[in-house]
Amino acid sequence: xxxxxxxxxxxxxxxxxxxxxxxxxxxxxxxxxxxxxxxxxxxxxxxxxxxxxxxxxxxxxxxxxxxxxxxxxxxxxxxxxxxxxxxxxxxxxxxxxxxxxxxxxxxxxxxxxxxxxxxxxxxxxxxxxxxxxxxxxxxxxxxxxxxxxxxxxxxxxxxxxxxxxxxxxxxxxxxxxxxxxxxxxxxxxxxxxxxxxxxxxxxxxxxxxxxxxxxxxxxxxxxxxxxxxxxxxxxxxxxxxxxxxxxxxxxxxxxxxxxxxxxxxxxxxxxxxxxxxxxxxxxxxxxxxxxxxxxxxxxxxxxxxxxxxxxxxxxxxxxxxxxxxxxxxxxxxxxxxxxxxxxxxxxxxxxxxxxxxxxxxxxxxxxxxxxxxxxxxxxxxxxxxxxxxxxxxxxxxxxxxxxxxxxxxxxxxxxxxxxxxxxxxx
Numbered sequence: 263x264x265x266x267x268x269x270x271x272x273x274x275x276x277x278x279x280x281x282x283x284x285x286x287x288x289x290x291x292x293x294x295x296x297x298x299x300x301x302x303x304x305x306x307x308x309x310x311x312x313x314x315x316x317x318x319x320x321x322x323x324x325x326x327x328x329x330x331x332x333x334x335x336x337x338x339x340x341x342x343x344x345x346x347x348x349x350x351x352x353x354x355x356x357x358x359x360x361x362x363x364x365x366x367x368x369x370x371x372x373x374x375x376x377x378x379x380x381x382x383x384x385x386x387x388x389x390x391x392x393x394x395x396x397x398x399x400x401x402x403x404x405x406x407x408x409x410x411x412x413x414x415x416x417x418x419x420x421x422x423x424x425x426x427x428x429x430x431x432x433x434x435x436x437x438x439x440x441x442x443x444x445x446x447x448x449x450x451x452x453x454x455x456x457x458x459x460x461x462x463x464x465x466x467x468x469x470x471x472x473x474x475x476x477x478x479x480x481x482x483x484x485x486x487x488x489x490x491x492x493x494x495x496x497x498x499x500x501x502x503x504x505x506x507x508x509x510x511x512x513x514x515x516x517x518x519x520x521x522x523x524x525x526x527x528x529x530x531x532x533x534x535x536x537x538x539x540x541x542x543x544x545x546x547x548x549x550x551x552x553x554x555x556x557x558x559x560x561x562x563x564x565x566x567x568x569x570x571x572x573x574x575x576x577x578x579x580x581x582x583x584x585x586x587x588x589x590x591x592x593x594x595x596x597x598x599x600x601x602x603x604x605x606x607x608x609x610x611x612x613x614x615x616x617x618x619x620x621x622x623x624x625x626x627x628x629x630x631x632x633x634x635x636x637x638x639x640x641x642x643x644x645x646x647x648x649x650x651x652x653x654x655x656x657x658x659x660x661x662x663x664x665x666x667x668x669x670x671x672x673x674x675x676x677x678x679x680x681x682x683x684x685x686x687x688x
């Protein structure tokens with residue numbers, strides 16, 4: 263097999279991968295991007311709606327327009343982009359085995375950035391009872407069919423789950439003349455961004471049914487209807503609340519899962535709350551020299567957030583390579599890690615641990631597990647308050663929160679910091 267050597271190898275040619283590669287190329291010479299599809303841009307190529315780029319470019323772009331900005335920037339550099347390249351294995355010593363258009367090849371990397379994105383949850387993962395007819399799609403697959411393949415998935419559609427892709431597809435299908443019977447959400451609150459609920463459902467008169475789920479699929483060759491039921495506080499169907507909704511298509515918008523099969527092969531430790539890698543404040547995983555960013559790390563609300571995080575990952579990966587070239591193998595062991603612990607309403611944090619010497623400012627991102635109408639962010643280290651919000655406000659699971667902590671605030675004796683949302687309701 264042919265062996266190729268690069269300073270930084272980025273796995274994934276979507277918005278995260280390209281942003282990381284471009285940033286890394288600013289300070290190292292040899293950068294490669296490995297992409298399994300036949301084009302760069304990732305999932306954004308099928309996201310033809312607007313709303314991208316408001317933070318990064320200060321203007322509103324469609325998904326393909328946003329992706330093309332980074333594709334064009336990459337084309338202006340000498341970054342090597344390997345398309346139709348399927349990564350098969352990653353080792354702890356940063357060797358990547360991949361099937362390319364030229365056959366099997368090995369890429370030896372000074373540092374690796376994982377940017378593989380995420381995939382959709384399927385029917386099998388939530389175990390909906392009933393038959394197995396045609397007409398059941400994930401929302402993202404339906405989006406690809408409509409926007410790229412010019413296929414019509416059906417004429418009467420039920421959407422299960424209020425994730426952003428499902429909300430956007432409710433509007434998209436309506437604009438194509440397809441009847442959306444309703445969006446059904448298991449939780450007592452919507453999981454998508456408020457702007458998508460307003461622009462995609464309310465503006466088109468599409469009903470949103472909370473605390474309701476699909477409990478049965480009906481049909482033989484093609485889906486004919488679904489049975490929906492209200493659920494109780496334990497998210498269990500309530501007998502006697504069943505209702506039959508006729509439809510010929512069911513779209514599933516029931517969550518996203520980071521693509522971390524390769525991460526596990528490399529020995530990267532995963533966070534059970536996010537299904538993404540555990541990282542420190544430099545976005546380095548538990549395997550030295552392997553970094554992670556974007557939706558493979560944790561699912562983001564906006565692609566602008568993905569880009570900003572990926573640029574950090576690219577910068578840290580390049581710094582790791584440059585530092586390895588300068589420092590001997592006998593360098594001092596780095597300081598002990600400080601654990602970042604989510605408490606109360608906080609479901610997870612990124613990073614999971616902090617090395618104060620790595621970055622002057624520690625960026626902590628987190629999500630709450632349920633809505634809180636009036637709360638404050640509180641970050642503590644023992645009795646020391648590192649950060650507290652000035653005003654109480656609303657928190658919802660669909661919006662990722664972030665807070666910055668100065669590394670010099672962390673005492674050398676500190677073993678962990680806690681992140682919580684303190685309720686201000688009497």
